[in-house]
Amino acid sequence: MQNEIQTLIGKIKEDYINWTSLCGSGNHKSGSYFAETIANFEDNVQVKYGKKYIKIVKDNGVWGFIVNTDNDKLFKKGDILKAAGYNTPARNAARGNVFEDYSVAWTGPHYLK
Numbered sequence: 001m002q003n004e005i006q007t008l009i010g011k012i013k014e015d016y017i018n019w020t021s022l023c024g025s026g027n028h029k030s031g032s033y034f035a036e037t038i039a040n041f042e043d044n045v046q047v048k049y050g051k052k053y054i055k056i057v058k059d060n061g062v063w064g065f066i067v068n069t070d071n072d073k074l075f076k077k078g079d080i081l082k083a084a085g086y087n088t089p090a091r092n093a094a095r096g097n098v099f100e101d102y103s104v105a106w107t108g109p110h111y112l113k
Contacts, residue, residue, distance in 0.1 A: 004078065004098035005047055005054065013041050016106035053089060064109045065089035066098060080109045
């Protein structure tokens with residue numbers, strides 16, 4: 001699961017870099033605000049392990065949750081869930097699974113289609 005978490009954080013960072021470039025404000029030259037933000041990105045991401053969920057916290061806000069148990073009635077281990085609150089995942093549907101192909105945004109898991 002450690003590798004999958006690092007891959008997830010990498011996808012979040014990649015989406016942030018793409019977003020800053022697309023909106024035209026992405027000056028990634030050394031010393032710029034965005035270059036410093038990108039360089040410090042992983043320092044601002046915390047992974048908190050619980051019995052049922054892994055919480056991904058970015059800049060003191062919850063990015064989302066990952067199911068960390070095989071004993072969940074609705075979800076399988078590795079499912080990505082949006083946050084309903086700081087300590088509570090939204091349990092309406094998984095937004096992907098870290099063991100399968102998925103896409104995410106730097107702001108959080110994608111909405112349901």
